Amino acid sequence: MKLTVDRERADNLFLYYVLRSPMVAKRIEDLALRSGVPHINLAILRAFEVDLPSLENQHRIASSSEHTTT
Numbered sequence: 806m807k808l809t810v811d812r813e814r815a816d817n818l819f820l821y822y823v824l825r826s827p828m829v830a831k832r833i834e835d836l837a838l839r840s841g842v843p844h845i846n847l848a849i850l851r852a853f854e855v856d857l858p859s860l861e862n863q864h865r866i867a868s869s870s871e872h873t874t875t
Contacts, residue, residue: 808850815857818867823855 810817823829833853837843857863 814860815855816860816863816867818870819857819863820855822867822870829855 808820810820824833833845833849834843836849836853837845838849858866
């Protein structure tokens with residue numbers, strides 16, 4: 806699935822790190838449809854809410870995270 810980020814509301818790298826965090830990944834996994842192979846569809850992702858700090862803070866967090874991840 807492709808996620809398009811509204812850059813006026815969210816920093817794409819910040820959002821990447823948020824969605825990759827174990828806590829958020831678990832929340833998404835809990836929403837997965839489980840008939841057969843668990844999966845996430847577009848409707849589930851559209852309804853999924855993420856708390857976003859100010860865009861300035863997102864840029865700062867993403868920038869510092871980029872230097873500390875391996």
